[in-house]
Amino acid sequence: MHCFEIEGGHKLSGEITPQGAKNEALQVICATLLSKEEIIINNIPDIVDVNNLINLLGDIGVIVKRLGKASCSFIAENINMDYLQSQEFRTKASSLRGSVMIMGPLLARFGKAYFPKPGGDKIGRRRLDTHFIGFEKLGAQFHYNPSEIFYSVEAEHLKGTYMLLDEASVTGTANIVLAAVLAQGKTTIYNAACEPYVQQLCKMLVSMGAKISGIGSNLLNIEGVESLGGCEHRILPDMIEIGSFIGMAAMTGSEITIKDTAYDELGVIPDAFRKMGIQLERRGDDIYIPEQDEYEIETFIDGSIMTIADAPWPGLTPDLLSVFLVIATQAKGSVLIHQKMFESRLFFVDKLIDMGARIILCDPHRATVIGLNKETPLRGTTLTSPDIRAGVALLIAALSANGKSTIQNIAQIDRGYQNIDERLRKLGAKIKRN
Numbered sequence: 001m002h003c004f005e006i007e008g009g010h011k012l013s014g015e016i017t018p019q020g021a022k023n024e025a026l027q028v029i030c031a032t033l034l035s036k037e038e039i040i041i042n043n044i045p046d047i048v049d050v051n052n053l054i055n056l057l058g059d060i061g062v063i064v065k066r067l068g069k070a071s072c073s074f075i076a077e078n079i080n081m082d083y084l085q086s087q088e089f090r091t092k093a094s095s096l097r098g099s100v101m102i103m104g105p106l107l108a109r110f111g112k113a114y115f116p117k118p119g120g121d122k123i124g125r126r127r128l129d130t131h132f133i134g135f136e137k138l139g140a141q142f143h144y145n146p147s148e149i150f151y152s153v154e155a156e157h158l159k160g161t162y163m164l165l166d167e168a169s170v171t172g173t174a175n176i177v178l179a180a181v182l183a184q185g186k187t188t189i190y191n192a193a194c195e196p197y198v199q200q201l202c203k204m205l206v207s208m209g210a211k212i213s214g215i216g217s218n219l220l221n222i223e224g225v226e227s228l229g230g231c232e233h234r235i236l237p238d239m240i241e242i243g244s245f246i247g248m249a250a251m252t253g254s255e256i257t258i259k260d261t262a263y264d265e266l267g268v269i270p271d272a273f274r275k276m277g278i279q280l281e282r283r284g285d286d287i288y289i290p291e292q293d294e295y296e297i298e299t300f301i302d303g304s305i306m307t308i309a310d311a312p313w314p315g316l317t318p319d320l321l322s323v324f325l326v327i328a329t330q331a332k333g334s335v336l337i338h339q340k341m342f343e344s345r346l347f348f349v350d351k352l353i354d355m356g357a358r359i360i361l362c363d364p365h366r367a368t369v370i371g372l373n374k375e376t377p378l379r380g381t382t383l384t385s386p387d388i389r390a391g392v393a394l395l396i397a398a399l400s401a402n403g404k405s406t407i408q409n410i411a412q413i414d415r416g417y418q419n420i421d422e423r424l425r426k427l428g429a430k431i432k433r434n
């Protein structure tokens with residue numbers, strides 16, 4: 001098991017370019033199953049989850065060609081549906097969460113799809129109800145085998161309908177859209193998730209010949225078509241990685257430039273960092289973060305303590321709350337971090353408390369952080385990464401801390417951050433992979 005050894009307390013400097021977005025990559029790669037024609041995807045991040053999905057598609061019969069470092073061609077002409085019943089499929093598909101989005105395209109194109117319990121972060125209950133209720137509304141029969149935790153959906157044909165989702169699930173919306181584009185007639189999805197990942201998926205589907213309106217809103221209208229063609233698509237920069245780099249710069253008091261951020265797609269993220277007192281400047285499509293010896297968390301207008309909370313898009317993504325929490329530990333002022341969506345994502349604060357941070361975990365969803373205003377740095381220690389975003393938050397803490405830290409279980413970080421140690425070394429970080 002690899003670990004990172006970090007000597008903290010060094011400033012970073014220079015430029016860093018974000019990878020392609022993990023969560024978009026998972027959606028658009030699954031979408032390649034919808035067509036017999038060639039689909040080229042560019043800016044694919046070289047990370048474990050995405051590589052596992054690409055390999056899984058290869059196992060199902062998709063011809064995958066690497067065209068360059070970050071580009072692949074996919075031709076899903078012949079699909080081996082029997083493979084989906086194999087033990088090997090169950091093991092491989094359950095290594096990540098995003099692979100559940102192969103179900104929508106397979107159901108739409110071949111009338112059936114199977115799936116084991118998906119993997120992904122262990123951050124509380126992660127149900128799939130929205131996915132399956134959506135498929136059922138489109139006319140599929142759903143079967144769940146609880147002893148094997150194996151899901152199946154089958155339909156002779158899918159028929160468009162109106163549906164109001166019980167929650168704006170990101171992968172759930174994507175999965176339903178991926179099925180509805182080939183259904184007969186019109187599907188309306190209300191309370192649809194509209195994260196940039198879903199918007200990008202819909203734009204790609206439109207370029208393949210799908211008829212979708214309402215992209216970017218929570219009301220999608222889809223007119224089913226007979227078949228879809230090929231296309232070329234480029235994945236947006238990873239907004240979670242961009243946010244992680246902003247947090248890293250603030251905590252280490254570093255001057256860095258994050259290149260090619262697709263700034264207009266970042267929604268409230270830059271302003272949420274500004275509320276934490278972090279200065280950042282848009283320069284074209286780059287984000288420049290000056291060296292800051294301190295940053296002061298704003299209060300609300302009436303002087304009450306700031307809350308940073310997650311919400312479905314265009315609210316603040318839950319995937320950045322661990323980063324906000326860690327940067328608050330060295331801010332001036334206090335903040336309530338309210339992780340509304342996931343139940344077990346804040347427990348990593350114990351590790352920050354061990355490092356000297358002042359945090360009260362109020363309950364599994366809320367933590368109050370009283371910033372140290374950089375008067376007392378965190379102390380380096382041995383840490384274990386419980387999930388991908390807590391992992392990167394601990395990495396940020398370790399980079400800013402006094403002394404050495406070891407981060408174990410870095411497979412969690414590698415799941416979503418491409419070559420992170422090498423890229424950070426180029427900024428001057430003292431980080432080794434052992």
Ligand SMILES: CC(=O)N[C@H]1[C@@H](OP(=O)(O)OP(=O)(O)OC[C@H]2O[C@@H](n3ccc(=O)[nH]c3=O)[C@H](O)[C@@H]2O)O[C@H](CO)[C@@H](O)[C@@H]1O
Nearest residue numbers: 023097098125126167168169170171172312318319341342
């Ligand atoms: C592979 C992938 O793309 N993963 C992302 C995707 O996961 P995923 O699609 O699995 O997450 P969902 O959007 O389904 O839901 C996430 C959690 O939020 C809760 N929920 C969701 C919507 C809502 O309106 N209210 C609510 O409370 C759900 O019950 C669940 O506990 O979206 C999550 C929410 O942005 C992100 O954290 C994950 O990184």
Ligand SMILES: C=C(OP(=O)(O)O)C(=O)O
Nearest residue numbers: 097098120121319388389
């Ligand atoms: C929770 C995340 O990923 P996944 O849904 O793949 O577990 C994440 O990217 O923060």
